[in-house]
Amino acid sequence: MRRPEPFEAEAAHDTNFYGAEDGSAMVMRVANFPNEVFSLLQLEALVAFNAIQRYRRDALVELGCFDGRTLEVSRSASVRYLGVDLDPEAISNLQARIVAEGLEGRANAVAANALDLQQWRHQVPGERLLIHLPFNFLGGFRDPAELLRQLGSVPNALLLVSVFNTSEYSTYIRQRYYAACGVEPLTITHGARGGVTFTGRRHFFSQGFTADMLSDLFEECGMELLWQMTNRLGTCVVAMPHRPKEEPR
Template sequence: MTRAGLLPATAPPPAPTPPSPDRFYRDGTGATAIMSVAHFPDEVLTFLQMECLAAFKTALEGPCDAVVELGCFDGRALEVARAAQLRYCGIDISCGAVAALRERIADEGLGAHATALVGNAQETLRWSHRIPGEQPLFVLPFNLLGNLPDPRRALTGLRALGGTVLISVFNEDPRTTAVRRAYYTQCVSELAEPAPGRYGGTLFRGAQGFRSESFSAPALHRLLTECGLQIRSETTNRLGRCVTAHRA
């Protein structure tokens, strides 16, 4: 007891620190789970096919002299760059993914034409000086934009670099939300019930800071315009859309 006869006040325990929004992908186990082909519903494969074909078409039409894939993981757009005879740079926040991609590049004898970097899609100034080409095609694959805590920061950063941006996102259709729920249930623990997102779609959250939201077409178009990007072309299927844009 104190001289006043009272016990000293006890400070409340500190509030738990919320997980970093990029922890799910940075740690490696989450990224591996979400990118495992064994976890893909059949419908997701058609979405990825559309994305790959849209990227190849954009690479051929140009003008671009390199393919820079953000959130690259195992480097699917490496095949796009190889087919279009362009240099390739993969960027991912996971050190394990980048190491595996570098090994693949070496095994396939592509070291003179391809590279992989550890980097955050929202921090373009940290890696922009290391990418190849003067007119790159930036590929944001597999709903990467909807996984970022701050999509505006990523888009405005890319706009400042010039070049062309190809963005692949899930749409807001209830069927798509059901496919996403089944997919995320396979690879994300503590998956919460979906909630309305910021861009007219549906937001999923889970352990390790996992988040993924979809986009309505009007909201996506408005976001791109507000970030100084002008849409050049758009391809859609029943799960989502691929939009090609450049600096307005």
């Protein structure tokens, strides 16, 4: 078996951009989305719904939830929901939506850092979780292995990770997208391992992953890839942390 190349241990998630007053709002505002990015959002919603059923999950946790796009997935699948985001205004709006739609007791949202499990773990309304890292959320971390290791410690959890690939097509769409979000001037870096990283003002950082990079990353973090689906823009992966006694699948 090929030995995974370790990821560099850089600073944890730099919240200078996403933690800023309008940072997450800029990258999650639908008006800034090129039409092409919706294919990845559609793919991850379908994978999330099917993963809940296939692996008998009883709750969906969406990290970087913003307006709670997978809340509808949880409602359709009849499981509980928790949204987690750094943006307190987004969380306030999502909490108001939960109340307005009569989902209190089945759904909740909390302003917290995904890396700090103590801020949100106790509010998870379920025991067999699907933790969703949507829309290249993982690619915003300079050390993605740190986040995956933290999440791997959550008992009985599976991870659903959605990331951009490194094709010329995906890179072009991402460039249009980030420019629309106002993070120019943009710098594109093609890493030695094949990744394509965009950086910009206010420490903006977003990395796309090759298939080998993803495989190495999950292996490094002690996780087994259970299922994945891809389209032209990116990949959705369901992964399970290795544990001494695994639940039946």
